[in-house]
Amino acid sequence: MLTIGRSGPRWNPWLEMERFEREASGLLSGLGRSRTAGFPPINVLTSENEVIVTSEMPGVDPADVDLSVNGDILTIKGTRKPQELAEGQKWHRRERGQGNFYRTVQLPFNVESSKVNADYAKGVLTVKLPRAEADKPRKITVKTA
Amino acid sequence: MANETKELEKTKDTAEGVVMERTKNTVTYTPNVDILETKNGLEITADLPGAGENDVNVTLENDVLSIEAQVTSESMNGYKLSYREYGVGDYRRAFTINEAIDGSKIEAKMKDGVLHIVLPKAEAAKPKSIPIHKG
Numbered sequence: 001m002l003t004i005g006r007s008g009p010r011w012n013p014w015l016e017m018e019r020f021e022r023e024a025s026g027l028l029s030g031l032g033r034s035r036t037a038g039f040p041p042i043n044v045l046t047s048e049n050e051v052i053v054t055s056e057m058p059g060v061d062p063a064d065v066d067l068s069v070n071g072d073i074l075t076i077k078g079t080r081k082p083q084e085l086a087e088g089q090k091w092h093r094r095e096r097g098q099g100n101f102y103r104t105v106q107l108p109f110n111v112e113s114s115k116v117n118a119d120y121a122k123g124v125l126t127v128k129l130p131r132a133e134a135d136k137p138r139k140i141t142v143k144t145a
Numbered sequence: 146m147a148n149e150t151k152e153l154e155k156t157k158d159t160a161e162g163v164v165m166e167r168t169k170n171t172v173t174y175t176p177n178v179d180i181l182e183t184k185n186g187l188e189i190t191a192d193l194p195g196a197g198e199n200d201v202n203v204t205l206e207n208d209v210l211s212i213e214a215q216v217t218s219e220s221m222n223g224y225k226l227s228y229r230e231y232g233v234g235d236y237r238r239a240f241t242i243n244e245a246i247d248g249s250k251i252e253a254k255m256k257d258g259v260l261h262i263v264l265p266k267a268e269a270a271k272p273k274s275i276p277i278h279k280g
Contacts, residue, residue: 041231045224052224056194056231058258088184095177096192108227123194123258 039101040076040125049131051107058123059096065120067127069113074105074127110135172234176212176260180240186265187244193236198255203262205248211239212260245269 040057053074057065065078082098085091111129118127181188189210193201196214204211218233245267253262 042228043226043231044228045221046227047224050224052221056258058192058194060257083179083181083190085181086183090182092180092182092187094179096179096190097177120257122197123192 038103039080039097040078040103042076042103042105044105044107046108049136051109051111051129051131053105053107053127053129055103055125055127056123057101057125060120060123060125062120062125065125067116067118069111069116069129072107072110074107074111074129076103076105076125076127077101172232173237174232174234175238176214176236178238186246186263187242189240189260189262189264191236191238191260191262192258193255193260194258195233196236196255196258196260201253201255201260203251203253203260205242205246205251208242208246209239210242210262210264211237212262213237214260 040055040060043054045052045054053076055076057078057080060078060080064081065076067077068075077100079100080098107129110132112132115130116127118125120126176191176193178192179190181190189212191212193212193214193216195216195218200215202211202213204213214236216233216235242264244264246264247267250265251262253260255261
């Protein structure tokens with residue numbers, strides 16, 4: 001639990017110490033979600049003929065996201081617009097990142113770029129990429145002479 | 146010294162010192178937040194990707210504001226997770242609000258996985274300019 005606002009006379013060193021301890025152990029256990037790879041974090045699901053890339057990018061306008069596929073490379077580019085401060089406003093805490101982001105993912109196979117399907121819901125981007133026909137393994141029957 | 150002991154005891158009583166155990170076997174994440182102080186109050190913005198407006202609970206109880214969200218992950222049959230940078234789970238975070246807030250006027254909005262809470266200052270806490278009349 002954290003305290004918002006000026007601590008003033010109610011500042012409590014014991015709570016501060018506990019908070020530090022908790023934050024430090026959170027860091028070490030790897031559970032802190034912000035300290036993993038770059039923004040936005042990516043998960044990749046694969047099946048034999050499709051790969052699904054999901055990415056958590058809350059508060060991003062889908063119009064500001066640019067996806068491109070080249071062979072087996074998926075590139076995600078975008079912007080999370082910063083919030084401007086109006087007069088008389090001030091930040092107490094600022095943990096959410098903002099600005100431009102850029103990620104590339106190498107997929108397990110070439111994909112059919114014309115059939116790629118992307119969807120953004122609840123702050124999560126889901127990109128479905130079907131395997132290219134030419135890339136699919138073909139079964140070759142051996143004929144008897 | 147006596148004072149210090151008192152403080153220690155107090156700490157134990159508050160929720161701060163209690164490590165909560167969960168009955169559900171899911172991971173709970175601490176969402177990233179921005180906290181903005183404006184002329185009229187506080188604005189809290191929290192990243193809760195994967196949560197919709199019906200999954201989120203915001204409560205204010207004895208100057209503790211809690212944000213909780215339940216996120217259900219879709220199971221994808223036939224797919225295997227081949228690379229993972231983030232986990233899907235619930236969210237929980239709580240704040241002690243020192244400012245005088247009008248609890249009845251708190252508003253919360255959810256859009257694109259981002260929760261935005263506006264906490265207006267209580268009327269009594271707002272600075273008031275007092276007109277001075279000629280004597």
